[in-house]
């Protein structure tokens with residue numbers, strides 16, 4: 299069966315239900331920046347929390363960091379971003395649009411008939427030029443060259459420049475990692491495909507510092523671990539792959555890079571030629587000792603490790619899993635989106651992993667009388683202390699179920715006339731639509747147990763005959 303998810307449907311659902319919408323909308327929007335509404339914030343927060351859980355809670359060799367967005371301009375000289383963080387771009391003298399020269403076959407000229415840039419009868423493209431993707435701003439009241447600073451284009455450099463600090467206070471020794479989640483900024487020439495490529499986005503990056511001889515081992519380890527993270531959170535097997543970069547794709551400092559890729563649906567309207575395509579969700583790179591060596595050279599500060607047991611001094615090598623929080627959120631949304639028929643009506647449902655779902659449980663009185671709303675509110679008040687819950691009494695019960703399905707709420711707790719007699723409620727499951735009667739007193743345990751269970755996307759389940 300073809301996948302119900304298209305990028306247009308995801309964009310429409312995100313707007314309709316307030317997950318994600320264009321930024322500065324009342325002023326006509328601002329090129330490819332997005333705002334997250336209530337359910338979008340909850341969903342992206344859950345994605346980031348799952349990442350933190352995998353990095354910190356489930357192991358003891360990684361510590362957290364939150365470095366500043368604005369850093370000394372020398373950081374970007376040392377990292378190579380100032381000289382080399384560029385994309386080739388061309389301008390069209392006819393339509394005035396700017397395109398990435400290496401993406402022309404994926405893009406469309408805005409003029410009719412629809413063609414790739416450069417292929418229309420009136421297209422007049424300039425030679426390709428390098429365009430630096432860093433946003434520049436000035437620091438302090440004086441706008442001279444010494445005051446130029448950059449919005450960080452990745453969170454990684456904030457980690458490298460703090461290597462020495464962290465080594466001192468964390469009492470760790472290689473192999474150990476430093477993890478960071480935060481905003482990054484890139485002046486992308488052709489952003490698009492909704493929040494897949496934007497100019498302001500959040501990254502989840504971890505730099506794992508290892509003895510040089512162990513670099514290959516840890517590179518293989520992190521490729522598998524990061525792939526498994528997406529699988530455990532329910533992304534379907536056939537839509538996920540690990541792709542090793544060809545030697546000509548590698549950065550000069552990298553001896554190996556692999557991407558976790560997801561089969562994203564593309565959209566014709568956001569600058570791409572349409573059709574599903576494998577695209578990067580996360581990159582895992584073996585960066586060698588490039589970063590620590592560069593910062594040592596530019597700062598004069600020795601960034602190395604002295605092992606008191608072996609009396610050995612060395613510059614650790616770095617394995618870097620670098621993920622995007624917005625891109626991962628989009629992949630989880632796409633993978634979860636489904637449509638089915640229920641009682642003769644079409645249902646749109648987000649079959650999200652329960653741990654990612656913005657709301658875990660909705661409490662719904664069947665009718666707005668006979669003491670049901672009061673008891674339902676009581677249950678909601680108790681439940682919300684334990685998990686993200688919602689109370690809803692507006693509209694028919696079918697409509698309210700549908701509303702919760704659309705935001706991906708895995709469990710609806712319904713209070714009916716029987717509840718007032720025997721203090722039991724029904725728990726309706728989003729995916730199976732099964733309903734089970736549960737004592738109010740045991741409700742918290744039942745939901746907690748279900749939320750803790752391993753989960754597999756029902757979209758992946760073999761069809762039942």
Ligand code: GAP
Pocket residue numbers: 451452453454484486493494495496497498499500501503578579580581620621622623624625626
């Ligand atoms: N420190 C390495 C680094 O930044 P990257 O592949 O450029 O590597 C890592 O970025 C991840 O950040 C990507 O896999 C993607 O998920 C996310 N990302 C990068 N640029 C993005 C953009 N313009 N919009 C949204 N996410 C982006």
